[in-house]
Amino acid sequence: MRQAHTVDTVRAAENRLMARLPDGALMRRAAGALATVCSRMLPRVYGARVVLLVGSGDNGGDALYAGTNLARRGASVRAVLAGSRVHEAGLAALRGAGGRALSVRGEEEQARADAEAEIAAADLIVDGLLGIGGRGGLRAPHSALAACAEGASAPVVAVDLPSGIDADTGAVEGAAVRADVTVTFGTHKPGLFVDPGAERAGVVEFADIGLGPELPFARLEVPQAADIAALLPSPGREADKYRRGVLGVAAGSQRYRGAAVLTVGGALRGGVGMVRYAGHADAVTEVLHHWPETVASELDPVDPLAALPGRVAAWVIGPGRGLHPMSVLELEAVLDTALPVLVDADALTLVARSPDLVRARTAPTLLTPHAGEMSRLLRGTDRAAIEAGRLEHATRAAEEYGCTVLLKGSTTVVAEPGRPAVANPTGTSLLATAGSGDVLAGLTGALLSGGLAPREAAVCGAYLHGLAARLAHDGAPISASDLVPAIPEAIGTVLAAG
Numbered sequence: 435m436r437q438a439h440t441v442d443t444v445r446a447a448e449n450r451l452m453a454r455l456p457d458g459a460l461m462r463r464a465a466g467a468l469a470t471v472c473s474r475m476l477p478r479v480y481g482a483r484v485v486l487l488v489g490s491g492d493n494g495g496d497a498l499y500a501g502t503n504l505a506r507r508g509a510s511v512r513a514v515l516a517g518s519r520v521h522e523a524g525l526a527a528l529r530g531a532g533g534r535a536l537s538v539r540g541e542e543e544q545a546r547a548d549a550e551a552e553i554a555a556a557d558l559i560v561d562g563l564l565g566i567g568g569r570g571g572l573r574a575p576h577s578a579l580a581a582c583a584e585g586a587s588a589p590v591v592a593v594d595l596p597s598g599i600d601a602d603t604g605a606v607e608g609a610a611v612r613a614d615v616t617v618t619f620g621t622h623k624p625g626l627f628v629d630p631g632a633e634r635a636g637v638v639e640f641a642d643i644g645l646g647p648e649l650p651f652a653r654l655e656v657p658q659a660a661d662i663a664a665l666l667p668s669p670g671r672e673a674d675k676y677r678r679g680v681l682g683v684a685a686g687s688q689r690y691r692g693a694a695v696l697t698v699g700g701a702l703r704g705g706v707g708m709v710r711y712a713g714h715a716d717a718v719t720e721v722l723h724h725w726p727e728t729v730a731s732e733l734d735p736v737d738p739l740a741a742l743p744g745r746v747a748a749w750v751i752g753p754g755r756g757l758h759p760m761s762v763l764e765l766e767a768v769l770d771t772a773l774p775v776l777v778d779a780d781a782l783t784l785v786a787r788s789p790d791l792v793r794a795r796t797a798p799t800l801l802t803p804h805a806g807e808m809s810r811l812l813r814g815t816d817r818a819a820i821e822a823g824r825l826e827h828a829t830r831a832a833e834e835y836g837c838t839v840l841l842k843g844s845t846t847v848v849a850e851p852g853r854p855a856v857a858n859p860t861g862t863s864l865l866a867t868a869g870s871g872d873v874l875a876g877l878t879g880a881l882l883s884g885g886l887a888p889r890e891a892a893v894c895g896a897y898l899h900g901l902a903a904r905l906a907h908d909g910a911p912i913s914a915s916d917l918v919p920a921i922p923e924a925i926g927t928v929l930a931a932g
């Protein structure tokens with residue numbers, strides 16, 4: 435797992451480490467790692483035009499020392515000073531190595547025009563405006579420099595994090611730098627993995643400055659393929675369909691038969707031992723047509739609970755199921771069991787109306803809302819606010835409902851009380867297509883029925899779902915049905931990396 439820590443944790447760890455090291459040692463390590471990445475990004479360092487965007491704090495200091503390193507190797511380095519202050523020792527070092535500086539702090543139009551011309555002509559732009567000391571959206575003149583860097587043809591390397599993104603949350607208020615590569619020091623910062631920040635970070639390179647032993651618990655984890663491989667259930671030689679896991683699926687309705695097909699498909703291709711499906715007669719027909727291996731039963735409209743399957747290891751309930759009174763009865767019955775339950779789509783809307791259905795549960799429960807459903811779960815919290823602060827809202831919902839929450843969207847986040855949140859790294863907008871959430875519900879349900887705890891099932895489900903989309907994509911658009919046959923290849927890819 436890649437681990438990410440909050441600013442407060444990083445500061446405390448840095449203080450402990452700095453107390454044992456000579457003055458400036460950490461910044462020298464950080465700047466050295468930054469210079470190495472910069473030189474790798476240039477065809478050759480000698481003669482290259484490097485522009486440093488330098489803010490008030492130590493983030494600017496890192497940029498100035500890295501620039502010094504490049505200047506000593508023959509690069510033409512120009513520092514654009516934007517902050518109310520500057521790291522004086524760093525600036526002196528740069529000047530000593532032949533680098534030059536110009537300030538855009540004042541009102542002078544010519545200085546701004548010169549800076550813009552330098553940025554436009556650069557071979558590499560280093561963003562040292564703000565690091566973990568940044569607060570809120572970029573102020574002038576930083577915001578204008580960020581826009582100018584985005585318009586330039588040279589690649590942008592962000593120092594520690596792209597300036598303007600909130601290190602702890604990934605929130606962006608107004609302008610922010612868009613980087614091609616981010617060199618982050620000591621540990622990852624959560625904002626590098628959660629949109630909208632993640633989308634601005636580019637490729638994230640980790641620079642070890644020796645902080646590891648000082649770091650306690652992480653705020654956020656980001657799994658790699660090998661982590662998923664280690665978590666996935668592996669059926670033993672003596673496995674049978676029951677031991678591999680039987681999943682109950684209550685999805686789809688007369689109107690939304692496709693939701694049933696996609697949910698069952700996600701589960702079957704996700705490695706379940708057996709799916710027991712219950713639904714409207716028309717949905718049953720459709721499910722059996724696509725997946726004859728399903729054990730399906732028709733719900734009796736008079737007594738829906740009578741045909742609800744027993745002998746399952748876990749449940750998925752909600753996709754395309756509707757909000758009618760029968761769905762309420764069914765949801766109550768499923769949540770009343772001691773089994774793990776994945777609650778999705780319409781069932782989430784019902785839970786938002788009666789939160790105690792979930793709060794009263796002690797058995798494992800996983801809620802899988804998108805931002806709209808999350809808005810209902812959090813009693814009308816604005817959808818845009820949820821998308822701007824995914825970590826915070828997923829964590830809040832997990833605490834309020836006392837269960838595991840997977841918040842879907844451009845960055846899928848999994849939260850559980852008392853554990854680090856998890857950001858999924860495989861997400862892709864290829865998934866933004868109707869029905870793809872149903873496939874995720876089935877796939878994740880299969881993992882629950884295979885014995886994974888909700889957090890691990892959610893993390894593996896989201897990872898494989900995103901990977902399946904990438905594997906199914908051969909240049910043309912894909913739809914939710916294309917995800918299903920790609921799941922086994924996604925699992926194979928992950929296991930090969932494990």
Ligand SMILES: NC(=O)C1=CN([C@@H]2O[C@H](COP(=O)(O)OP(=O)(O)OC[C@H]3O[C@@H](n4cnc5c(N)ncnc54)[C@H](OP(=O)(O)O)[C@@H]3O)[C@@H](O)[C@H]2O)[C@@H](O)CC1
Nearest residue numbers: 448460461490491492493564565566567568569571573594
């Ligand atoms: N500590 C260590 O051991 C190591 C730290 N390291 C490095 O230090 C970095 C942290 O440095 P830091 O604490 O000096 O903060 P940093 O982000 O550079 O500047 C903050 C200043 O910017 C300003 N400002 C704030 N918000 C703003 C806005 N929206 N728009 C415009 N301006 C804004 C505000 O100053 P103001 O201009 O308002 O006076 C504030 O004081 C860290 O990310 C890493 O790169 C590495 O060398 C490894 C060792």
Ligand SMILES: Nc1ncnc2c1ncn2[C@@H]1O[C@H](COP(=O)(O)OP(=O)(O)O)[C@@H](O)[C@H]1O
Nearest residue numbers: 804842843844862863865866868869870871872
């Ligand atoms: N921009 C995006 N980038 C990555 N993944 C996305 C994006 N938009 C949606 N997704 C993913 O697509 C799926 C959509 O699920 P959902 O909203 O439930 O749709 P539906 O109900 O139509 O199946 C989720 O897994 C979500 O994380």
Ligand SMILES: [K+]
Nearest residue numbers: 561564593597
């Ligand atoms: K930066």
